[in-house]
Amino acid sequence: RNDNVLGIGVSSEAIYRHYIQGGHDFSETDGTEKLIKYVARVRDFTRANGLNFPVTISDVMDAYKYSANLYDAVDVVSANQFSQWETIPVEDGANTMFDRLIPIRAQAVKRGKPIMIMETGWSQAGQNPSILAASPESAARYLKDFLAFADEQNIQYYYFTSFNLAFGGETDFGLIEKNFGVFDEQRKIHPLLGATEVGPRPVAVRLWHNGKVIKVNGANTRNYGRVYLGEPNYGLTGHYDEEIWFYYAEKSMYKSKSSNQCLDTYVDGNGNDVLHVYKCDDNNTNQKWSF
Numbered sequence: 001r002n003d004n005v006l007g008i009g010v011s012s013e014a015i016y017r018h019y020i021q022g023g024h025d026f027s028e029t030d031g032t033e034k035l036i037k038y039v040a041r042v043r044d045f046t047r048a049n050g051l052n053f054p055v056t057i058s059d060v061m062d063a064y065k066y067s068a069n070l071y072d073a074v075d076v077v078s079a080n081q082f083s084q085w086e087t088i089p090v091e092d093g094a095n096t097m098f099d100r101l102i103p104i105r106a107q108a109v110k111r112g113k114p115i116m117i118m119e120t121g122w123s124q125a126g127q128n129p130s131i132l133a134a135s136p137e138s139a140a141r142y143l144k145d146f147l148a149f150a151d152e153q154n155i156q157y158y159y160f161t162s163f164n165l166a167f168g169g170e171t172d173f174g175l176i177e178k179n180f181g182v183f184d185e186q187r188k189i190h191p192l193l194g195a196t197e198v199g200p201r202p203v204a205v206r207l208w209h210n211g212k213v214i215k216v217n218g219a220n221t222r223n224y225g226r227v228y229l230g231e232p233n234y235g236l237t238g239h240y241d242e243e244i245w246f247y248y249a250e251k252s253m254y255k256s257k258s259s260n261q262c263l264d265t266y267v268d269g270n271g272n273d274v275l276h277v278y279k280c281d282d283n284n285t286n287q288k289w290s291f
Helices: 014-021 030-048 061-066 069-073 090-110 136-153 172-178
Strands: 008-012 055-060 077-080 115-119 203-205 212-216 227-230 245-248 253-256 262-267 273-278
Touching: 008 014, 008 030, 014 030, 014 055, 014 061, 030 055, 030 069, 055 061, 055 069, 055 115, 061 069, 061 077, 061 090, 069 090, 077 090, 090 115, 090 136, 227 273
Parallel strands: 008 055, 055 077, 077 115
Antiparallel strands: 203 245, 212 227, 245 253, 253 262, 262 273
8 A cells, every 4th residue: 555646536638538529418427327336336435445535536527517416426526628728718727717707616515525626728729619729828827827826716726738749640539639748749849838926926915905905896797897985894704705815026926716717997088097916918008106
């Protein structure tokens, strides 16, 4: 026996293949219930043999979004997200991850289950109508954005994947799947990925005004993204995410934890200054602040 095994995944995207690719309705729970029984069998076996690592089901975000019965069955909510397949520019990759996590986080918190991103990445080559960019430059950009995002949101993850595959590039799809590696087939790191730097870690701050703090309504609220002044939270039961801002000193920017967007201002049609949050853009002068 050793401690090298950190957990067991009973399946990998089996729900995706059965329900989404197979065209079955998520209301038909026979597929997920079958997997849940496998999870119970594996957990019973490992516990009976003194092994207490987590047992889980690794699947796409929609599998957990539409299968509420999974949350009580797994020890860790293990979700995969490949924003590259959603026909978006790489600049929106981490933002799309945040959006997909919203309903999953809500369910996981209710059941006291931790969340782990089991697979995410960005291929460097290949073509597909669903993919806008698959290049070394886009892969490096996603890696940088995701690492910053995971740190801000305190999310554990496995990055997909260590090495390019040495086979499977005969089709367009195969070429995409082959080139997710941080290292190439010869075990040499891809230059742009190796040179990726996230930059200085931001400082978590509150923004005060007359004894109150600037807050942003987070996910699962009626006014998601609303900026307002409110009383600060205190104690162990406070909901702090809405009033935490990540200050990037080198950029002079403030990023809201609850919305994953940056503090921004603009002048409306009546000449009024409007304070709101908007998609972060290092080149947007409306997001540069000095207090």
